[in-house]
């Protein structure tokens with residue numbers, strides 16, 4: 001029995017986990033097995049994924065379209081052993097992965113590809129596309145999309161929204177585009193994104209070797225003692241100057257019993273309560289991804 005596969009791609013912080021959670025909690029009755037791949041040493045995404053009727057398999061340390069491709073194969077094989085328990089497989093690729101390559105790696109299992117959905121950050125896309133380090137990856141991701149979700153329209157200025165639309169039209173001219181806040185895409189659009197008439201992975205781009213593990217560096221900031229809000233602000237200033245994306249949990253001195261979630265995309269960061277520590281020893285662990293390493 002084979003299960004339809006959806007690959008969620010898109011650059012670091014574009015909203016893939018947010019969209020995945022919508023897929024998992026949507027009122028569509030499908031039981032979804034999930035494979036998530038975080039680039040850094042912590043699989044923060046796995047801890048942010050909503051409760052759902054399927055399984056979540058987390059793959060860390062490497063990008064699943066290149067070095068960790070074997071991990072994907074093992075994860076898919078594990079899911080297929082219990083295929084009767086699921087209706088669908090969703091893979092959230094890391095933010096630096098080429099989702100078309102992830103879909104191609106999964107093709108060995110003869111899973112029907114339901115769609116490659118690529119998220120784009122309406123606020124940051126123009127800058128990411130113009131950046132000499134990130135531009136190629138962002139363009140390749142868009143070219144591989146069956147459906148583009150232009151997300152974070154609430155944060156984007158009218159100029160960056162217009163520039164984002166133009167970039168998508170250039171790199172993914174055949175793909176339908178849906179503009180969203182907080183990846184609010186209806187289930188009817190989420191499933192069945194792959195249509196024979198729309199864009200498909202760019203064969204030339206897929207043939208090129210990728211080595212994202214060499215191009216990007218991930219660093220882990222760890223602190224056992226609780227950190228004050230002022231210390232977090234100072235850390236955020238440093239991280240946002242050096243890292244494209246950072247996320248992790250924070251032990252906040254001002255609110256020691258609550259676990260806090262640090263999320264940073266580009267220069268924008270948030271710190272929000274995220275459950276309690278429970279049996280886990282409170283500590284701060286933030287993984288950052290950038291072109292250069294960040295040390296605490």
Ligand SMILES: Nc1nc2c(ncn2[C@@H]2O[C@H](COP(=O)(O)OP(=O)(O)OP(=O)(O)O)[C@@H](O)[C@H]2O)c(=O)[nH]1
Nearest residue numbers: 012013014015016017018095151152181182183263
């Ligand atoms: N304001 C705003 N924030 C958003 C929106 N979508 C997602 N976010 C926030 O942006 C941050 C990154 O979202 P994620 O869904 O984790 O992004 P991601 O693509 O999974 O990130 P990586 O896996 O690290 O590449 C989180 O803090 C989200 O809550 C949106 O439309 N508007």
